[in-house]
Amino acid sequence: MPEEQAFCVLVQMMRNYGLRDIYKAGFEALHTKFYQLERLVQDKLSDLYKHLKDLGIETHMYASQWFLTLFSAKFPLHMVFYVIDLILCDGLNMVFNIALALLKHSRKDLLALDFEGVLKYFRVNLPKNFRVEKNAESLMHLAVSSKVSSRKLRKYEEEYRRMKEFERQTENPIDRLEREVHQLNTEIFRLENENDLLAQELVTNKISLRRDLDDAEGHCEDLMTQVETTTKNLFEAREEKERLASELKQLKEMFRKEAEKSSLEQKRNAVIITEYKQIISNMSKKQNSYEEDINKLQSQISRCESCSKVEASEENDEKPTTGTRELELELAQTKLALVESECRTQDLTHQLNNALAELEATSKNSWLQKTLTSIKDVTGQRKEEKTS
Template sequence: MCCLKSLHVKDSSQEGVITRDIHRTFPAHDYFKGTGGDGQDSLYKICKAYSVYDSEIGYCQGQSFLAAVLLLHMPEEQAFCVLVKIMYEYGLRELYRNNFEDLHCKFYQLERLLQEQLPDLYNHFMDLNLEAHMYASQWFLTLFTAKFPLCMVFHIIDLLLCEGLSIIFNVALALLKTSKEDLLQADFEGALKFFRVQLPKRYRAEENARRLMEQACNIKLLLKEHCEKMMEEVSIMVAYDAHVFSQIYEEDFFAKMVAISKPKPVVPTKKLKKYEKEYQAMRENQLQQEDPIDRYKRENRRLQEASMRLEQENDDLAHELVTSKIALRNDLDQAEDKADVLNKELLLTKQKLVDTEDEKRRQEEETTQLKEVFRRELEKADLEIKKTTAIIAEYKQICSQLSTRLEKQQAASKEELDIVKSKVMGCERCSEVFSKEGTLQLPAVSRDNRDQDMDEEKDSLKKQLREMELDLAQTKLQLVEAKCKIQELEHQRGALLNEIQAAKNSWFNKTMNSLKTATGTQPPPPPPPPKEGM
């Protein structure tokens, strides 16, 4: 048999239809939304290869969805082989043959099952003239892949590969059962809209899809233990081993694929078999009793209805595609606007950062200048202190010298007085005078003059001492004032350093917060405060 590589290069009369459907297949999915991307390219190859491979049926609308689901789980050659197996061995191809005769048999079986299990809903559909082909066509032809969420479709394909095409009846009845209350309240148009729009939206949540699959397996058309086993399968990759595929040569790829993945026989249940016989008998009676012209008219009317329905579905798909593209365009515009805003904020933040660095540099220069001013003031104060200390020491030395001088003068005067006294006492005449007259009485004038001179000298010394004490007090006062000024300058320096550091932290924190808001990154920690001695 031919493989995918040799089939997709051949010409196909359905290339235009395939190309149009490719762009409508999961347009919002990341793998398929890119025009000309890997997803659309692989999907085009598979659909075109099948149209060449199956010359009788060819490509049918909706097959692209099934092929896309397979592509999400396996390489394109494996996906093509699995698609061929589903179409041929699982009986999906039969639904397209003989003017969709087998598909109408499925519709009849579904309506009979609905009449048996949900009679009130069946009667409501009969009152509305709502037939199964009006809402269940895509269920059978695309295996629920065209409308329903992928999380639900994956479960359905798993069950299909394990149990065969009859699982569609289980899922269909589960959908009708869970939507019974809504459908009973709807009219004809409302019911069609419910099947087309609202029903698929219900199962976007994976939990809802899982519950639906459990309910489908509990319907007594399949053996419950088989369904439970199916639900435990990991994915649609069941029965396919990638290691086996890597060892298959290109020329016998499809033959080996069929050999390793042969499904177990699909045996219809008794009820489905019974309903199929009823439908065949009914069709035979209709063909025998019906006039050929009436039959052709009915077939024509049915085909027209099918064509209108397909056109409506086509319009819905086109509308969904346009809506998705518009939504994507809006999202892209919003993302671009947001990117522009973020770029502007980033530029502003960079400008703020530059301004902050300039401000930091300026403050550092001011700090350096203040440090230099403080250093000079301290040196000046130190010089004043040294000068004052030297003056004080000099004054103390002068005072000491004056005291020593005064003591020496007093001692010299006393010695001179003693010498004069001894000389006077040595003279006999003077001694007699002293003995007669008593103690020597110096002339009042000379004694007063001497006392006056001594008092003046003492006053002069006291005056100099007072002046020195006054200078010493002033020097001490200047020293105290200098110390106070130094303390005040130190205090101002500390306050300025605190203000500078606070300003640095404030600017830095604001800048980092702006960067964090704009770029979503964590801001670096603020720089450590400068040391006092710097």
């Protein structure tokens, strides 16, 4: 059973089964239970009652734990479960049935013992007899079969009240007043001790609260300092974010412009390269054509021995000269185009250097400078590749 449910069962037993009355100040209800049990033993076990009276053993000497703990102080746990089940079914009066069953079970042993032996038997030997669950079940059957009427218990309760009332009436007034004074002094002493404990607890609580308050105030100051620092850092972070966003925007714009320029330059270079390849192709074709013509002329001259020397020398002088001039002209045009391309590249490099100088003047971020420097290096590499 969970602790919550066990606590609820305890509350119901205290409230609805009359168990709470046993623990009230003065233990009046508990002494009433002792008298009722004593009268039951006198009626049902007269020989055992007489033996215990002769030994001077009173009921509270052995039955106090039975009523106060419901047999849970000494007896095994499986027996206690049976006891509580019977009490929940039939009420608190079932304790009398179980007590009579225990006395009946140990009757012979008790009649043979003296004062010390009887007390030791109730304290040690009697609980040991029920460590075996079978013996506990037999005891529960005996308790259920025992007949203890509520009417008889009420009768014994009335007898106890009349007896106590008679004792109060016949008591010496001085003794009664002395007893009441003693009770009042005891109550005063208890209240003074309780007051001292409460005062000490109050002082301790005040000191603890003051210390907790000081700690809370110190913690609050630390938190306020942290809040101010965090707010300041947040403001600086926002400014840094805005500045970085502005620089990033400028960088993107510069990168876009440089990318456009680079794209245009690449297109121009591609056109120049295409033209250059076309020129080389044309020159190769012309060279091949010249070589074929020369081969034909040489073949014809070789057939004519008389003119082979003169014509061959003249044609060889004129044709190579003409081809060389054309090659020189085309080479000069190609160099001119390359020079123009280098000039445009130098212009772009100059513009990029100016942009870098302007950006360095307005920004101090090392990462931005590194980025622009890397762009500059890439542009220089492209320039070297174009020149080669």
